[in-house]
Amino acid sequence: MTPASVAELSRALGSSAVLTAEEDLREYRDPYSYAGWDDATPAAVAMPGSVDEVRAVVRWANEHRVPLWTVSQGRNLAYGGPAPRVRGSVLVSLRRMDRVLDVNEELAYALVEPGVRFFDLYEHVRGRGLWASLPVLGWGSVVGNALEHGWGYTPNGDHASNACGMEVVLATGEVLRTGMGALPGSRSWQAHKRGFGPSSDGLFMQSNFGIVTKMGVWLMPQPERYVACLVTTPRQEDLETLVDVLRPLLLDRTIPNHPLLGPAIGAPGWSLRFALYGRASVVDAQQEIVSTAFSVIPGAELATRAYAGDAVAEDARDADPFHRFQAGIPGMEALEVVKMRAGEHGGLLDFSPVGALSGREAAQLCDLVRSLVERHGFDYTPGVIVTPRSLLHITPLVFDTTDEEQVRRAFDAYEALVPELARAGYGLYRAHLRFMDLVADTYDWGDHAQRRFNQRLKDALDPNGILSPGKQGIWPRSMR
Numbered sequence: 001m002t003p004a005s006v007a008e009l010s011r012a013l014g015s016s017a018v019l020t021a022e023e024d025l026r027e028y029r030d031p032y033s034y035a036g037w038d039d040a041t042p043a044a045v046a047m048p049g050s051v052d053e054v055r056a057v058v059r060w061a062n063e064h065r066v067p068l069w070t071v072s073q074g075r076n077l078a079y080g081g082p083a084p085r086v087r088g089s090v091l092v093s094l095r096r097m098d099r100v101l102d103v104n105e106e107l108a109y110a111l112v113e114p115g116v117r118f119f120d121l122y123e124h125v126r127g128r129g130l131w132a133s134l135p136v137l138g139w140g141s142v143v144g145n146a147l148e149h150g151w152g153y154t155p156n157g158d159h160a161s162n163a164c165g166m167e168v169v170l171a172t173g174e175v176l177r178t179g180m181g182a183l184p185g186s187r188s189w190q191a192h193k194r195g196f197g198p199s200s201d202g203l204f205m206q207s208n209f210g211i212v213t214k215m216g217v218w219l220m221p222q223p224e225r226y227v228a229c230l231v232t233t234p235r236q237e238d239l240e241t242l243v244d245v246l247r248p249l250l251l252d253r254t255i256p257n258h259p260l261l262g263p264a265i266g267a268p269g270w271s272l273r274f275a276l277y278g279r280a281s282v283v284d285a286q287q288e289i290v291s292t293a294f295s296v297i298p299g300a301e302l303a304t305r306a307y308a309g310d311a312v313a314e315d316a317r318d319a320d321p322f323h324r325f326q327a328g329i330p331g332m333e334a335l336e337v338v339k340m341r342a343g344e345h346g347g348l349l350d351f352s353p354v355g356a357l358s359g360r361e362a363a364q365l366c367d368l369v370r371s372l373v374e375r376h377g378f379d380y381t382p383g384v385i386v387t388p389r390s391l392l393h394i395t396p397l398v399f400d401t402t403d404e405e406q407v408r409r410a411f412d413a414y415e416a417l418v419p420e421l422a423r424a425g426y427g428l429y430r431a432h433l434r435f436m437d438l439v440a441d442t443y444d445w446g447d448h449a450q451r452r453f454n455q456r457l458k459d460a461l462d463p464n465g466i467l468s469p470g471k472q473g474i475w476p477r478s479m480r
């Protein structure tokens with residue numbers, strides 16, 4: 001990238017939309033790596049304000065053969081933050097594209113631009129009888145989180161599955177609308193997924209095949225009653241039974257959201273958080289069923305707190321923050337937890353293998369991760385997201401980012417754990433930037449059939465290899 005090419009980009013976007021000063025760029029490194037490591041600092045940050053400006057950046061990158069790295073809010077903490085994989089990349093930050101373009105109260109959906117944060121969407125839907133699902137940190141983008149296969153805690157918490165319809169700028173500068181949006185004047189772009197096949201939405205998630213500039217997101221109707229539930233069990237060996245009691249309640253949708261499971265705080269057993277939502281009489285019946293089900297575990301306790309759906313913001317103000325997250329009310333408390341554990345400059349890596357949801361499988365996976373993590377000198381404090389058939393074993397490796405030795409130990413542990421877990425049959429659902437090649441290497445069934453498929457698509461869609469090279473271990477031909 002030459003000064004002349006930067007000047008050209010500044011002319012296209014306006015000079016305030018292209019950052020090159022060192023102190024500005026420092027903000028776009030991974031905040032959870034050691035401060036002295038600068039291998040993933042971008043060369044410049046471009047902040048397009050419209051779809052046409054995104055296209056202009058893409059055309060510019062093709063012309064000058066500059067790698068781009070797209071983020072929406074760039075808050076992908078514990079997985080690398082906003083940092084690019086390739087030194088010298090121009091970071092495309094979509095923070096300025098922050099409009100909520102539509103909220104449909106009848107059909108419970110919104111159409112958002114990539115810069116829309118969970119805080120923003122909440123402000124748009126509150127008081128309108130709709131709840132949006134969100135992860136524990138409200139400052140991230142709705143689009144970035146869904147594209148990374150992120151999770152939240154309402155019944156729409158599988159964010160990738162609750163995205164409906166995208167608009168995507170391709171590496172050529174062409175604009176594509178997916179699903180029903182491919183039909184001009186479509187009346188159901190955010191109401192119906194897939195359209196006329198093949199369905200391409202999944203190709204733009206955890207990939208580097210396009211820049212998503214609009215996305216539909218499904219919301220839930222505000223329930224009459226919402227009950228936050230917490231089951232605690234006394235012993236570590238309770239895990240198997242706990243999971244086997246939980247699974248049927250998820251499969252038959254008595255429990256409609258994605259529970260969060262973890263070691264109980266200050267006790268050897270487990271804690272399980274989930275929630276019930278709906279009409280009061282139905283929720284009461286569900287609560288009865290749940291209470292009976294968990295009572296088979298000796299010593300297990302179920303604590304519940306019921307809220308009127310239209311009064312959670314008020315009534316849960318002083319409650320456990322998780323009561324608010326399960327009701328789609330955003331917060332930032334989770335950042336404080338990291339600081340409490342590892343100091344003002346605390347950071348973490350999330351190591352996140354996926355298992356199947358049987359009691360025995362869950363116990364095996366948890367025992368394996370516990371022993372590996374402890375062998376590497378870290379505390380075992382997972383937050384396990386549970387779906388009706390699987391669990392995402394999100395394991396934070398916590399460290400002080402000002403202590404290079406500690407940070408290195410965490411990165412080394414992650415690197416050692418990936419192949420060990422893969423050998424046992426467990427793959428990661430999402431990877432930190434530094435380990436995308438390593439993780440992609442483990443998905444090597446059929447002599448790397450998946451990699452060859454992805455590379456073929458990459459070469460066809462992005463012949464100059466400008467879009468997020470190395471993302472997900474997918475490299476363009478020129479960099480392989």
Ligand code: ADP
Binds near residue numbers: 074081094143145
């Ligand atoms: P967050 O919502 O947490 O702020 P990011 O903006 O950091 O998430 O996005 C997480 C990852 O998702 C990015 O590293 C990038 O690979 C991908 N991504 C985010 N936004 C887009 C987008 N609009 N188009 C394509 N990929 C994106």
